[in-house]
Amino acid sequence: MTTADSAGQSAAAARSGPLTRGNIVARIERMPGNAMHIRARLLIGLATFFDGFDVIAIAATLPLLIAQWSLTPGQIGVLIAAPSVGQLVGALLFPGLAERFGRLRSIGWSAGIIGLMSIACGFAPSFEIFLLLRIVQGLGLGGELPVAATYINEVTRAHGRGRFVLLYEVVFPIGLMVSNGVGAWLVPHYGWEVMYFIGGVPLVLFFILRRVIPESPRWLAEKGRLEEADAALRAFEARAKDPLPPPVNAGSYDRMTQHPRRRVRDLVSKAYLGRTLAVWMLWATCGFIQYGLSTWLPTVYKTVYHAPLQLALNLAAGASVLGVVGSLVCAMIVDKVGRKPVINVSFLLCALSLVLAGVFHASNVYVVATFCALAMGFLASGFITAYVYTPELYPTSVRAMGCGLGGAWLKLAAIFAPGLIASTIGSGNLSVAFFALSVVPALAAVTVHFLGIETKGRVLEELEV
Template identity: 40%
Template sequence: MTTLAGKQGLGSIAARLERLPQSRWHVKVRCLIGAVTFFEAFDQLLSASALPVLIRDWHLSTGQATFAVTSASIGMLLGALVAGWLGDRIGRVRTVALGVIVTGAASLAVAFAPGIELFSLFRFVQGLGIGGVVPVAATYINEIARCDKRGRFVLLYEMVFPAGLAAASLVAVWVVPNLGWRAMFVLGALPVIIGALLPRKVAESPRWLLSQGRTDEAERVIARIEAEVERSVGAPLPEPGADPGAETPRGRLRDLFTGRYLRRTVVLSGLWFVAYYVNHGVSAWLPSLYTKEFGLDLTTALQYTLLSNITGLVGTFAVAMVIDRIGRRPALVAALSGTALALGVLALTGATSGLKVALFASFTTLFVYAVNAGLYLYSPELYPTANRARGAAFGGVWNRLGVILGPVTVGAILGAGGGLGLVFAQLACVAVAGAVIALFAVETKGRTLEELNA
């Protein structure tokens, strides 16, 4: 039965993946890929944790501090572009492994940087790895998930990203005051070990193998997965369901901007930009705002930052529980509207204390992290297998533009004496624009990847 099904082409591979029950194999893969994503998130937030100390010890101007924060983001933008191409060319797993090794090695180099110039250069290189890993890893997780539970499956995996951000803040509360900021970047080098092991522990996506014409290899991989799942559940696997159909055989970057994919790419790009503009416009400056604007000590500033990351984790879990029921579009509209409301109320009532900012920033991350996680689910759903990593990574380019411009704009407003009210008001306006864009999103709930791209 299994061998016959394996000879029927792309739809049959998809049908065989769709019929797999949840098992230890799914848990193993999500844990291994999740460990990678956890450390990528951990590494992404290291500059924000170190920035208050760097400003003091290296006497940084606002411009230098902004450059230190955004240098990794510029690397992430370029890394997303390259990784999208690599992910569709050499495979999901190998691309993720390569990005993790680059991230970890660069983190170790940052730890020994003698000044802001080399610090920013090595953070740029580290950003190349981070920007490449996250969208391609999300693509892989999407390709092994069943359509009826794909939202929850992917978003529970995506919880490791805000968990990594929270861990970076939690570890920084003790490490930075006691061991110094360099120790944080030494910890950030640990995922090199995972990157080296990943290709031997995680099978390549059968959907991707088949899209490359590697039919025999795809058959061997899906057969091994089926055997492992069958041993795990202790019962025969159900018969494959109806063939979900073959995808449009596309695999060129320009295909993202033609036909029905043009609308998908435009909407997705806008959502990515808005979500990360707001997210990093807030998070990149929070520790420094607490210390510089409100005179809080470093430990308190890092504890307040940790609170925001914990509420972000709660928001990601909440959206994971409902997104398969209510759909992607309603979830995105609601979360972006909540983001705008939290920031708008803070702007109107005034950022009068560090505690008040911390509370409203935490409400903001509750919603905006839900948007971010939802987009890592939504992006790969919109494109065919041969172009899926490119499509997801192109969205990542726009999120990196948001990551760059959000903190730069906030830094410019603060540098010009615009005040925190203006900072939060403009972030609220951007979130409103995102909610409007989300109204035009294509709904993907409950449909296979092949059905969405046939």
């Protein structure tokens, strides 16, 4: 028997049946996490980490940028909001590329833009050039997260998917935390430029990502590229610690994949409209609070409460620590209690924290910072759950675009939130700002409760309609 014959028999044994989409799904569902999953989670997590790092870097550097370029309140609002225009375009562009060219190509391209533009920002000689570079960088920032979430969901089996995905996604709030922490340590000593030089690391992924981890077998199978899907899946199977059991229910999964191939317009069809409205409200809330509040916090602490720069940065960093803690707690419980309860409780507690911040806004900076930190921690808990919940709601043919459109609503909210909040927070009228902010997560909790579906423990193909 030749080596080729032996390899062919081994491949046939691995798939235990004809090579179909159902067989690919069945093999994914029998496979526990292994070293290849960890490699994928680490490398794609690196892009997501620096996505979080670069998004929040502006908060750590903004006080110095204001002083260096004598920025007006209007320019500050534009600087915070304008990059979201690029992120809005990226959230629509890169998921579309992911549907056509593959998940890894899209992630690699977006990571390259993030890294290259971050380095360029460090050399920006003026406010106008810096603003333009941040807008271009936004293309990558907007495109990376939804496609990365799509990929990680697609290579993971239903059992324990919430925990697996969220332990990957926790790198985003860790990126926020590290950005705040590193900014509080480096910016006062080495200047604002250092943050953007560090943010250039994702450029490496542009060159190596597709060489070291396989493409999504689910996406390849959906495209009819079954031999490539089989090869990609065998790259995962080869790293399994123990012999894999024979795949089961391939016939059932084949029947699940017989639904008509969905188009982008189907996201607002009768079958998916409720899910889509819940997703849009969920992501818009995260964008409104994240950009309407967190980017302002160091400046608020410094200008309204007259805290020294170092203290203002330290207090903002403390808020991001609670975001990481909340995200880790969610990862541990999301497969037990479900996606909807985690999102709804997190958002309601976020709203309550913001109300309390408004009630006690006249207290000292530590009281206000505590309630703001709690609000950001609870927001992070709901936000991170959106990254496992959203891809579960859509079929493979439009999964990346479903996530991208959710991300687009986040960016739309991010564009308008800083300006809406600037007239209140920027003028020191904090109670109105906090009360207004609290309404948004409360509405999101109601929307997800009534329009969302529960997805815990269900195979992705089973959720298609």
